[in-house]
Amino acid sequence: MRLHTNLHYQASFDVRPKDGSPEAWKTLVKTVRAWMRERSGMGDELGQSWFYTYGNCKHPNVLGQFVETNREIGNGTPDQPQFWAARMQIQDSSVRDRYWCSDIGIIAQGEGEFTIGITVTHFIRHGYVGAEPVPPSFSAPKIVEQFLSDYWMPHSGDLPLTNGPLPFEVKDVPHILDLLASTERRCPIVWVARERTHLDPLVVPQGLSKKIAGAAAIIVSQDGEAESALIEALPFRFRALDGMVRIYQPGVRFDDDRDSGRHRYYSKNQIDELGASQVAVEIIRALTRRMDLGRHDAVFTLEDVQDRHRRNRLRQLRESLAPGTDTELIELFEADNKRLEEKIDELQKENEQLEFDLELAREGKQHADNQEAIATEARVEAEKQLGQAKKALEAIDHFRKLPVTVQECVELIAELHPQRIVFTKRAMRTAKNAEFNDVRSDIGDVWSLLWSLATDLHDLSFNQSLERRQLEQEFRAKSGCDISFTESDTTRSNPKLMAQRQFNYKGRELSMEPHAKLDRSDRNRFLRVHFAVDKESGLIVVNHCGDHLENAATRKRS
DSSP, rough: TTOOOOEEEEEEEEBBBBTOTHHHHHHHHHHHHHHHHHHOOOOOOOOOGGGGGEEEOSSSSSSSOEEEEEETTSSSBBTTTTTEEEEEEOOSOOOOTTTEEEEEEEEEEETTTEEEEEEEEEETTOOOOOSOOOOOOOOOOHHHHHHTSTTTOETTTTTEEOSOOOEEEEOOOOOOOHHHHHHSSSSSSEEOOTTTTTOBBSOHHHHHHHHTTTTTTTEEESSHHHHHHHHHHHHHGGGOTTEEEEEEEEOOOOOOGGGOOOOOEEEEHHHHHHOHHHHHHHHHHHHHHSGGGGGOOOOOOOOHHHHHHHHHHHHHHHHHHTTSSHHHHHHHHHHHHHHHHHHHHHHHHHHHHHHHHHHHHHHHHHHHHHHHHHHHHHHHHHHHHHHHHHHHHHHHHHHHHHHOOOHHHHHHHHHHTTTTTOHHHHHHHHHHHHHHGGGGGGHHHHHHHHIIIIIIIHHHSSSOOHHHHHHHHHHHHHHHOOEESOOOOHTTTOHHHHHEEEEEEEEEEEEEEEEEEEEETTEEEEEEOOOEEETTTTEEEEEEEOOOOHHHHHHHOO
């Protein structure tokens, strides 16, 4: 990579056609050509035969925009050379002083197997003076999606690659362990673990997968059972727990705890502190810009093809020498060539270090900006909590007498626990009209039930990972109150009745099928508190706190 050029994306992987077509090499090159035609705006010019061999073409109207190809036949044939590469340089459509350079190389490995290397860089034109343009957002080139399509069998060693996360079930866990330990695998595996309470990933795997396509594989469990199975199968220091994201490098050594440090992870606390988007940025940057080139025997650029040509030619000259003729001269050439390669490698590393330092500087500024934003957000949240605490204290200060109605219970609980429970207007209305208001001696039980919903139920729902039935049992044991997260089968089979249990909260559709119960069968009175456990807001949202809702049983009685 030349100086003043920024690496945007780099990846290498293998493909083979599913149908075993002998025309696979041409299909690959045609795919590259179609993509470059669309991106460069050069149509007919790229349709000529030189694209399959070597040559170049400049855009007639855009300075610095061109496409170039080269090949080295090597062990192949003119129709399928061993090494081939194409380069496309185009102007950025939004920042006119930025240019993009995309190199795609193909090695024909034989027996229908091809190694693809992709390098995308960008640079600001020489002589530009002005404010530094905003760096482009992370992305994988669209052509990667085509290489990973169903027509091909893409893989990195023994690791299959896909357009999207690889879901796994319990039965797949032994295979996952084999893939993690495999030394044939050349790219990382990213496990996006599910958060323990809600069983949702903290970092969206689909979005991450699009940005690192071809450079790594993402795995995500189908359900909590598969998640637990993989956690249990892994040694402790190699696990990903409670919403972690962990990057497993090739060849995980499960028998050596010291190897666990090689496999970077982000804990739930780190994700909460940095933010899921920042964690995704750091992962994408590492996987698409800092790949271990030593693991990949690939052609990444036009210069790599030229290097293969030079090596092959040197080998041919050496093999064609008659005994004793010019051997010393060839050895001198080889020595000079080796020194040049070492010098190039040294300059390359120096260039990469400069780019890395620059990236760190940018990262430092971004981190400072993030910290400022986090501090501001924390201050706002602290002020909000302080206000809520003052409000709760005021509520306690005014707590001169016990509430004597269901509505008063609701209002006071809402003031005391604003970060745990919220009551909608409908809940307030149904509380006001509830038949339970008729007998004052029952209000103490109403208070206890609502207090338990705000405390015990909130803790069980948001701070623990429990199955539904276990959660119901725990709540009954803690509160002494009855609760059910589902209606009866007959009620659930009635669409009209179930529609009555749906409601809108802040523009989102929630279900209030879960309900807590107080029954006074001797007085033929019932109190039902219907609610939703809202994961997005972290609140128990109560939408009904009054008489029995219509269900299959009440319909039969009427």
